[in-house]
Amino acid sequence: xxxxxxxxxxxxxxxxxxxxxxxxxxxxxxxxxxxxxxxxxxxxxxxxxxxxxxxxxxxxxxxxxxxxxxxxxxxxxxxxxxxxxxxxxxxxxxxxxxxxxxxxxxxxxxxxxxxxxxxxxxxxxxxxxxxxxxxxxxxxxxxxxxxxxxxxxxxxxxxxxxxxxxxxxxxxxxxxxxxxxxxxxxxxxxxxxxxxxxxxxxxxxxxxxxxxxxxxxxxxxxxxxxxxxxxxxxxxxxxxxxxxxxxxxxxxxxxxxxxxxxxxxxxxxxxxxxxxxxxxxxxxxxxxxxxxxxxxxxxxxxxxxxxxxxxxxxxxxxxxxxxxxxxxxxxxxxxxxxxxxxxxxxxxxxxxxxxxxxxxxxxxxxx
Ligand code: CA
Numbered sequence: 001x002x003x004x005x006x007x008x009x010x011x012x013x014x015x016x017x018x019x020x021x022x023x024x025x026x027x028x029x030x031x032x033x034x035x036x037x038x039x040x041x042x043x044x045x046x047x048x049x050x051x052x053x054x055x056x057x058x059x060x061x062x063x064x065x066x067x068x069x070x071x072x073x074x075x076x077x078x079x080x081x082x083x084x085x086x087x088x089x090x091x092x093x094x095x096x097x098x099x100x101x102x103x104x105x106x107x108x109x110x111x112x113x114x115x116x117x118x119x120x121x122x123x124x125x126x127x128x129x130x131x132x133x134x135x136x137x138x139x140x141x142x143x144x145x146x147x148x149x150x151x152x153x154x155x156x157x158x159x160x161x162x163x164x165x166x167x168x169x170x171x172x173x174x175x176x177x178x179x180x181x182x183x184x185x186x187x188x189x190x191x192x193x194x195x196x197x198x199x200x201x202x203x204x205x206x207x208x209x210x211x212x213x214x215x216x217x218x219x220x221x222x223x224x225x226x227x228x229x230x231x232x233x234x235x236x237x238x239x240x241x242x243x244x245x246x247x248x249x250x251x252x253x254x255x256x257x258x259x260x261x262x263x264x265x266x267x268x269x270x271x272x273x274x275x276x277x278x279x280x281x282x283x284x285x286x287x288x289x290x291x292x293x294x295x296x297x298x299x300x301x302x303x304x305x306x307x308x309x310x311x312x313x314x315x316x317x318x319x320x321x322x323x324x325x326x327x328x329x330x331x332x333x334x335x336x337x338x339x340x341x342x343x344x345x346x347x348x349x350x351x352x353x354x355x356x357x358x359x360x361x362x363x364x365x366x367x
Contacts, residue, residue: 005006005290007228009081012081015270017086021169029178031067031260032065032067033067033068033069034067034069034070034257034259034263035071036068036069036070036071036093036094036350037070037071037072037073037078037093037094037095038052038053038057038071038072038073038093038094038095038096038097039073039075039077039078039079039080039084039087039088039093039095039096039097040053040072040073040081040084040096040097041075041081041084041097041098041099041102042074042075042077042081042097043200043201043266044074044077045074046074046222047221047225047281047285048155048220048221048225048278048281048282048285049247050072050074050152050243050342052097052152052247052274052277052278052281053072053097053249054072054273055236055274055277056070056249056270056274057069057070057071057072057189059273059274060266060267060270061268062078063218063269063270064263064265064266065285066325067263068259068263068267070094070095072324073308074188078093079093079131080362081098081103084096084097084098084157085098085102085103085106085145085147085177085250088145088147088250088251089145089147089252090146091146091252091254091255094252094255095249095250095252095255096249096250096258097152097247097248097249097250097347098247098248099114099115099245099247099248100113100114100138100246100248101114101115101182101183101237102111103270104323106149106184106343107141107144107145107327107329107330108323108324108326108327108329108330109137109141109327109329109330109332109333109334110141110142111182111183111219112150112333112334113134113138113141113151113240113246113248113324113333113347114182114245114246114247115182115183115184115241115243115244115246116183116243116320116337117183117184117240117241117242117312117316118240118243118311118313118316118317119244119337120156120243120337120340120344121156121157121242121244121246121343122154122155122156122246122279123127123244123352124244124340124341124345124348125151125154125244125246125346126151126154127340127344128337128344129151129334129342130151131248132336132340133336134336134337134340135149135150135151135164136226136326137332137333137336138151138180141329141333142250143253146252146254147250147251147252147253148250148251148252148253148256149248149249149250149271150248150249150250150251150267150268150271151246151247151248151249151271151272151275152246152247152248152249152271152274152275152278153247153265153274153276153278153279154220154221154244154245154275154282155218155242155244155245155247155278155279155282156218156244156276156279156282156286157238157239157242157243157244158216158218158219158220158238158239158241158242158243158245159216159217159218159219159220159223159235159237159239160216160236160237160238160239160241160304161178161180161214161215161216161217161235161236161239162207162215162217162223162228162229162231162234162235162236163213163214163233163234163235163236164207164210164213164214164232164233164234165213165214166234166302166310167236167262167286167304167305167308168314169305170191170307170308170311171192171309172248172308173191173193174190174192174193175192175193175194176188176192176193176194176213176214176292177194177196177211177212177213177214177362178193178194178195178196178212178214178215178216179195179196179197179198179203179206179207179212179214179215179216180195180199180214180215180216180241180312181195181197182241182242183241183316183319183320183323184216184240184241184242185197186286186319186323187241187315187316188313188318190315190319191311191312191315192317194213196211197210197227198215202229203217203226203228204226204228204230204231207228207231207232208230208231210367211348212231214232214238214240215228215232215312216242218292219239219282219286219289220286220287220289220290220292221282221289223235223289224292224293224345225301226287227299229293229299232256233300234300234302235293235299235300235301235302235303236285236303237302237303237304237323238303238304240304240309240312240313240316241316247278251267253359259268260306280336289345306351320334321334323363
């Protein structure tokens with residue numbers, strides 16, 4: 001039977017068949033669009049950290065041709081900075097950005113995905129996430145909270161901090177009042193220091209008034225912006241406590257999985273692009289900021305003595321082992337991290353380190 005005859009017999013006119021086709025077509029072409037919110041732990045306009053979130057939202061908008069628009073809210077604008085984990089977990093908002101060590105109180109294992117004293121640097125963290133089982137473990141750790149995590153990029157090695165007293169031996173930490181959060185703070189406490197947790201906006205005043213003797217923050221770019229050089233004499237390096245701090249993005253599981261597959265892929269691809277952008281910003285802009293601190297503000301740059309670093313490392317090993325013993329998941333994540341660190345560290349001594357030793361002769365601050 002020919003098609004026309006069939007249609008006639010079935011009582012369907014050709015015009016009706018064409019109309020049906022015309023009606024069906026736009027339904028296929030017009031894809032659903034989404035409006036999301038992202039909440040962060042960062043102050044508004046904080047370079048790289050907050051501006052990176054805004055950049056990511058813009059890229060997802062562009063790549064999805066406007067089908068997924070994310071409105072970004074800095075810490076406190078919609079949700080208090082430390083409330084974002086719960087807000088995204090509950091599905092009040094679809095996604096968030098912070099650093100995993102903020103959530104140590106919810107799950108100890110989270111800390112390994114941001115910074116471990118004397119742990120992996122930025123390159124090592126990226127290798128663990130994307131080449132090892134770091135990201136898989138992170139997903140496992142966040143799964144009970146209905147969250148899907150993604151690496152948000154690294155700050156690179158941070159600076160050791162701003163001090164008004166010289167650190168010549170490990171004993172100089174005794175009685176030292178320092179603003180230093182996370183595992184690094186636990187190490188300082190073990191060394192006899194007093195850890196003072198101060199909100200970002202109050203650090204400068206506390207340092208200037210002697211409420212604290214020392215503080216760490218991020219690196220030259222962000223430290224210059226905070227004006228710490230006006231309140232402290234010595235700028236110590238390296239940031240042994242945050243050797244490659246990773247930032248994070250996380251998504252409410254239901255919101256993420258209810259997206260069409262292509263939008264999920266766009267999110268993942270844009271986040272990974274942003275991860276690279278983030279470290280590039282820190283690496284390129286920290287160098288210029290350090291030059292400004294030295295030449296314009298005459299900051300005294302001092303390297304921690306080797307004996308101090310070795311003593312801190314011993315204390316850090318104890319702190320990390322203690323955290324790892326807190327629960328089964330923390331033990332599992334630490335085991336993976338330490339195993340990976342050993343393998344990549346061995347390779348690093350004959351690749352990155354051997355190369356840096358050579359170029360350091362030319363770029364040394366003393367040279
Ligand atoms: Ca820091």
